[in-house]
Amino acid sequence: MSPDLPPVVPSVTAELVGALSARLRKRLDAGVTKLLARPVTRDGDTVRISVDDETDVVLHAPSGAVTGADAIRCGCLLAPACLHRAAAASAAPVADGTADRDPDPDGATGTRDGTAQADRPNAESEPETATPAQHAAARAVFDAAAAVLEAGTDGSGAVLQAELLHAAHTARLAGLPRACAAAVSVVSAVRAARTADPAYRLTGLADALAGVLGVAHRLPHATGRELTDLRGTARQPYRPDGSLRLYGIFSEPVLTATGYAGAVTWTADADGRLYTVSDVAPGGPARATGAADRAVRIGDTALTHRELSRAGLAVSGATVSPAGRLGAGAGVRAVRASGAAWRDAPLDRLWAVPPAEQVTRALSGAQDLLFLEVTLTGTVREATGDCLLADCAGVPLRLTTAHDDPALPCRDNLRLLAAAGGSRLRIVARLVPGPHPRALLLATEHPTDPAARVDLGLDRLQHADLPPGALAPPATDAATGDEAPLHLLRRRVHQAVPGGRRVLTLAGNAPGDSARLRRLGLATAADLLDDLHAAAADRARDTFGRLLPADTGRFARSWLAAAVYTDLVEQALCAHAWGAAADEEAPPART
Structure with missing residues (x-):
């Protein structure tokens, strides 16, 4: 790509x-x-x-x-x-026509009253179950995604990718924008893997595959609210929200695998509700950094994203999407206003929420930003690079970069912050669900000036910004022990993504893996591991001993079950690590 x-x-x-x-x-x-x-x-x-x-x-x-x-x-x-x-x-990158964005400054995504035409409630005409066309489209998406999983990224060439894109187009025409977007994300990740893109991550592709298979598998059987969620919306509706007084918090660059780039600025009102202003369009790293110095597209204000992150905004006639994105319709008026420091009202209330409560909110499907106060304690060496160690109210936290692209200053800033050991800072991070407390560092207080702040993806720290005599300590090696033998199942799930079915067929079930899982109380994981290997090895022969076509559907369902189970258990382990309450009713993040 x-x-x-x-x-x-x-x-x-x-x-x-x-x-x-x-x-x-x-x-x-x-x-x-x-x-x-x-x-x-x-x-x-x-x-x-x-x-x-x-x-x-x-x-x-x-x-x-x-x-x-x-x-x-x-x-x-x-x-x-x-x-x-x-x-x-x-x-070329895949254009995601279902991406959730406001493509023009006139707010064309909504109607005059701020509600998207396609999202108006109409209980009489909307069916309670999926239509036959949607059934067929969901089946096509599932089969095409299963073929990609069967072959793995190594065998998923341009033809298989095109078949999945054709299924995505069929899903869009059938009114399934969520399935379309999920299929497109898989193709983008596969292309990144096959071209050795530095931004490629195996876990990201595994999540994307589990997401598209999960949506396509569940949709034909869904009804009511679940069906509405699985269908998704092509564009988010914007609804009137009156007048708003907003305070800038931080800005972050956006750089996606689908070829879009830009910046998003996060703001909050006096009650702590979060709102975003975005400028995302086709482009690469240069646009991600350049968008921060472009004027925000709201009203007649000349504020740039970088300036808004430290200033304020007074908006009248505001329109807001369910995700908190501010619309830019012709009736919206906005002027610059004074901002607030992170330790001053009203922004200080964001950091007053206990970390465990914030993690519970994030795991339940709400916004995943964490507003934490941490003490930097050192660095640890991991396979993907060094990460910061910090203490957050007694919880040992690992902070990693949000972007690895060398055009962005994220990695360099993280290295410099490692020299500010012992500093107590307020930070903004994005939760990374996992067995150990981990988050992506997005913004932080200045190491020597608490009244200032640093956007890690846009601002570049210098040695002069560090405390006098600061010196980065040597990184220690990460602990090799796993929190539970769940990795025995997780590694098989991940192995199938690049190598396909044949990798699990050749690897076989290592002696004792299932027994170890059962001995430590993970009987369901053991059953899923056995079923995954059985599905991979299930190849029948005809009368002449020739291999019959593989049952890609069975293998995909077995793999999906293992992936969803692993995801749910890791969410539970994440909640336990943070001391948070797991939401048992929350759907798995991947599906």
């Missing part, structure tokens, strides 16, 4: 790949690899790939994304039925 190319909507990629002959499909992966190595030039809305000295592939993206097959043109003799157009679409 090349960040230099504009995003391409799923239907375009599916159409171009589907039009290839069987012979060209076999050559598609090699064509993508070759195209990724060729020079790319951009001229406004036009991107040109030099295939050779005489042939160019041209992509037109006037709206920031390629929305039609005719917008990708090739100058070779075989065009338009050539391999180059399909390879270009397969090499």
Whole structure:
């Protein structure tokens, strides 16, 4: 996947790949690899790939994304039925048409009264169960995602990706934007894995696969509110919220695997309710850093995101989405107002909530920001890099970076903060569910000036900002022990993602794994592990001893059951580690 190319909507990629002959499909992966190595030039809305000295592939993206097959043109003799157009679409990021964003400053996502037209309640016309078209679309998404899991990322070339994108397009047409977005996220993660993208994370792809399989599996059987949630909404509705007096808290960069970038600024009102102002559009790391210095798109204010994070905003005629995002409709008015320090009212009330209560709120599906007061105690070395150790009300906490892209200062700032050991700081972090208390560090008080704050993804700390004589201590090695033998199941779940079914077939069930799980009280985990290996090895033969086609559905369901179980147990362990109360009624995060 090349960040230099504009995003391409799923239907375009599916159409171009589907039009290839069987012979060209076999050559598609090699064509993508070759195209990724060729020079790319951009001229406004036009991107040109030099295939050779005489042939160019041209992509037109006037709206920031390629929305039609005719917008990708090739100058070779075989065009338009050539391999180059399909390879270009397969090499580009996937445009997520269902992304939750406000695409224009006029607030076109809502109606005049602030409510999205598609989200108006209509109990008489909305069916209680999924329609036949939605049943078929959900089945198509499940089968395509199961095929990706069957092959693993190593075997999921451009053809399998295109089949999943085609299923995503079918889901969107059937009114299933959540399934469409989940399928697109899987394709983006698979492409990141196959191109050795530094931002790729195995756990992220496993979560994405579990998410799309879970939604597609549950949707045909859902009714009522569950069905509404599984369908999702293409755009979040914006509803009137009167006048608001907001105080900036911090800004963070946005950099997604689907080719979108920008900045989001978090604010709060006097009651502690959180609101966000975002500027996200197709782009890469340069746009993520540059968006912080662009004016926010609310009213006539000239405040930039960086300035708003430390100032305030008075809004009249505000429209707000259920997630707290401020709309930018024509009737919204906003002017600059004074801000507040983190230790002053009204923002100080955010840090007055006990950490355990904040974690409980995050695990229940609400916003996952944590407002903590910590004492930095050192660093620990992990496989993915060093992370900060901190004490949070007696809880040993590990703080890691939110982004690893070298264009962002997150990693450098974390290294410098390690030299401020012993400092007691207020921070803003995002919860990472797991057996040990862990969070992504987003913003912090200045190490030497409590009245100032640092946005870790946008501001760059200097040695002069540290306390006198500060010196980063050597990192210690992370503890190798696991909190429970749950890793025996988790590692099999993760092994299947890059290697597919064949990895579990070859690995087999290590002697004693299931027995150890049962001995320590994890009988369900042991049963799931046995079933996962049995599903992987289940290959029947015909009369002549030839292997019959594998039952991808059974393997996908067994894998999904293990992934969901692991997720739920890890949430329970996370709540226990923080001293929080686990929400037994909360659905698993992945599905």
